[in-house]
Amino acid sequence: MALLRLIYFLLLFGLCFAADPFANFDLELSYITVSPLGVPQQVIAVNGKFPGLGCKCVVFLGKDGVLGTNCPIPPKWNWTYQFQVKDQIGSFFYFPSLNFQRAAGGFGPFIITNRNIIPLPFNTPDGDIIIMIGDWYTRNHTALRTALDNGKDLGMPDGVLINGKGPYRYNTTLVPDGIDYETINVEPGKTYRIRVHNVGVSTCLNFRIQSHNLLLAETEGHYTMQQNYTSLDIYVGQSYSFLVTMDQNASSDYYMVASSRFVNQSLWQRVTGVGILHYSNSKGKASGPLPDPPNDAYDTSYAINQAMSIRQNGSASGARPNPQGSFHYGSINVTDTYVLRSMPPVVIDGKLRATFNGISFVNPDTPIRLADKFNVKGAYKLDFPSRPLTGPPRMDRSLINGTYKGFIEVILENNDTVVQSFHMDGYSFFVVGMAYGEWTENSRGTYDKWDAISRCTTQVVPGGWTAVLVSLDNVGAWNLRAENLDRWYLGQETYIRIINPDEDNTTEFAAPDNVLYCGALSNLQKYNNLTSATTAYLFSIIGHWTIEAVSSDADHVFGWHLDFILSFPVK
Ligand SMILES: *[C@@H]1O[C@H](CO)[C@@H](O)[C@H](O)[C@H]1NC(C)=O
Ligand SMILES: *[C@@H]1O[C@H](CO)[C@@H](O)[C@H](O)[C@H]1NC(C)=O
Ligand SMILES: *[C@@H]1O[C@H](CO)[C@@H](O)[C@H](O)[C@H]1NC(C)=O
Ligand SMILES: *[C@@H]1O[C@H](CO)[C@@H](O)[C@H](O)[C@H]1NC(C)=O
Ligand SMILES: *[C@@H]1O[C@H](CO)[C@@H](O)[C@H](O)[C@H]1NC(C)=O
Ligand SMILES: *[C@@H]1O[C@H](CO)[C@@H](O)[C@H](O)[C@H]1NC(C)=O
Ligand SMILES: *[C@@H]1O[C@H](CO)[C@@H](O)[C@H](O)[C@H]1NC(C)=O
Ligand SMILES: *[C@@H]1O[C@H](CO)[C@@H](O)[C@H](O)[C@H]1NC(C)=O
Ligand SMILES: *[C@@H]1O[C@H](CO)[C@@H](O)[C@H](O)[C@H]1NC(C)=O
Ligand SMILES: *[C@@H]1O[C@H](CO)[C@@H](O)[C@H](O)[C@H]1NC(C)=O
Ligand SMILES: *[C@@H]1O[C@H](CO)[C@@H](O)[C@H](O)[C@H]1NC(C)=O
Ligand SMILES: *[C@@H]1O[C@H](CO)[C@@H](O)[C@H](O)[C@H]1NC(C)=O
Helix, strand or coil: CECCEEEEEEEECCCCCCCCCEEEEEEEEEEEEECCCCCCEEEEEECCECCCCCEEECCECCCECCCCCCCCCCCCCCCCCEEECECCCEEEEEEECCCCHHHHECCEEEEECCCCCCCCCCCCCCEEEEEEEEEECCCCHHHHHHHHHCCCCCCCCCEEEECCEECCCCCCCCCCCCCCECEEEECCCCEEEEEEEECCCCCCEEEEECCCCEEEEEECCEEEEEEEECCEEECCCCEEEEEEECCCCCCCCEEEEEEECCCCCCCCCCCEEEEEEEECCCCCCCCCCCCCCCCCCCCCCHHHHHHHCCEECCCCECCCCCEHHHCCHHHCCCCEEEEEEEEEEEEECCEEEEEECCEEECCCCCCHHHHHHCCCCCCCECCCCCCCCCCCCEEECECEEEECCCEEEEEEEECCCCCEEEEECCCCEEEEEEEECCCCHHHHHHCCCCCECEECEEEECCCEEEEEEEECCCCEEEEEEECCHHHHHCCCEEEEEEECCCCCCCCECCCCCCCCCCHHHHHHCCCCCHHHCCCECCEEEECCCCCCCCCCCCCCECCCCCCCCCECCEC
16 A cells, blocks of 8 residues: 655746746655556556656756756655746656656646747647557566566566556457557647656657657757658657647557567567557448558668658757747857766676766765765765776766866767667757767767757667767756666766855855755755655656857756656555
């Protein structure tokens, strides 16, 4: 029996809602039992729903709760956080960031809509539809964690869920009877904005809707050049908006498919999510084979070409009434280059660990910014190497020493055997290049220096690399991590510590009054129950914020990224 915990947080609408600047969201977490794949299992529900319901806000904040930046809230504590929203619009999601909890649910959409004065770069859609896709195991998150702790691989997932539901029975051999599947009801002739998020553990999914074009319009807070796709690969942690027009004759329902990619399709057949798109005038059930996945057996560059075809619409307005592309990243000189190589998990000190440049990250006991404020010595080191280490891999608390206002190039190299995605908190980056093989200086010649998409989560193909450019204009300590939950859990992450040398308290907000203390600062915590915090929750929003040059508060950013930090005790 799980005890419930009422969670409460506030958004402080500083900029545009003079009348009522506060918006409150209560999230209540609980375990519920569901059987999405026919096997009863406990999942983490938000306000009784799995997946969680959405938060729809008008503008965005930029916050991330991860272990390196804040203390978890111990069980039975209430913690309210107020934060000022920033100018970010688009499709994001939240999820619990500790202890593998995301594999059990606790996630939900986080949608930021435009203020009315900012035009959309497309006609206002007739409806907004949220679709959360993800690989799924019938083992719970503690069992999955135990497998990793025991040095085992997670193995093939048991299926793919679409909005928390199992597959439509498109094949009686592959799908058992009695599975509840997702149905999206639509009206003929209408155009919907369909937001798709890959909230899964580690599987890249190809998303497609039978007989329908997906007009890609937005990804992770930036408008794209609108282009039609028959299917799109959505990597773990990524979010997209598609405009889909219901232009078919409804002779039957249509399949909506999310199938695994970069794996042996014939072995992974059951790792396929199938939902139904149902027109109000539909004449019958969907039947027959699923629409084909991309066939890239003979065209290995297919996935990369598709990724690089996603480009930013520089003339569309972002959150503020100026074009997104006013920042000409292509003509800025790079100040530092970091080559970050991920390797397959290895045993370090007797434990299975995953590394970045030969270092497997160990979370500081005292969160980074608290350690700075209170001069805690040795909480972390600023010695993360800018090139892969050649020595034996090690566990460490190494952070990247980022130069404030620097413009850095990060080459993510995937020497692992699985496709990965990487996310950076507090920022979005320009995805300028991606390829199989080894990155060399000559690879720079292939970079898109004009209209690369700016986003916060990018994929890196196995045996390949992805190059991103980042403008370090946001002071703080920002998590750079593998989104593949197993690799992240095993230590494939670090932080970029960005210090403003002329610190005058205008570039970073102070810690909130109710900040929690832990680690070396535990004695500052009034009621310190942290040692018993075995089931604490920390939530993270896959997102970032953008600082635009024209913004009056361009330098006024958050240093304390504390959000959705929730907890509940479990008996
Ligand atoms: C937690 O906060 C909520 C909202 O303020 C309140 O209703 C609830 O009683 C609080 N719970 C505890 C245990 O303090
Ligand atoms: C880019 O944005 C502009 C401005 O909103 C819009 O008119 C145009 O259609 C968009 N172009 C593409 C290719 O999406
Ligand atoms: C997870 O599954 C294990 C058995 O595999 C069980 O012992 C444990 O209680 C479960 N935990 C939760 C939180 O459901
Ligand atoms: C169902 O899937 C099985 C296993 O892949 C396959 O052999 C069979 O042909 C499929 N049935 C139909 C009707 O497509
Ligand atoms: C996308 O496809 C739809 C048909 O589904 C078509 O009407 C539209 O013109 C296409 N848009 C672009 C930009 O190719
Ligand atoms: C509806 O469209 C399908 C596929 O495009 C076509 O095969 C079918 O004949 C159409 N049915 C009607 C009644 O127009
Ligand atoms: C995929 O798996 C099948 C079944 O085990 C096997 O026959 C086939 O060779 C595999 N294909 C590849 C490309 O490894
Ligand atoms: C970039 O570097 C080049 C060569 O070092 C220099 O000539 C140029 O002025 C720099 N551009 C900017 C915008 O700083
Ligand atoms: C971090 O980089 C700055 C220059 O950007 C340098 O002054 C400082 O000494 C570095 N800190 C460490 C610990 O290396
Ligand atoms: C990893 O790197 C080694 C040495 O450069 C190379 O031989 C191997 O092919 C790489 N493997 C992958 C999966 O990238
Ligand atoms: C900046 O913050 C520190 C501690 O947070 C405080 O002691 C100092 O007075 C502040 N400086 C200014 C200029 O506000
Ligand atoms: C937290 O710790 C304090 C002091 O040890 C204790 O009095 C209190 O009951 C604890 N609260 C909870 C909710 O466990």
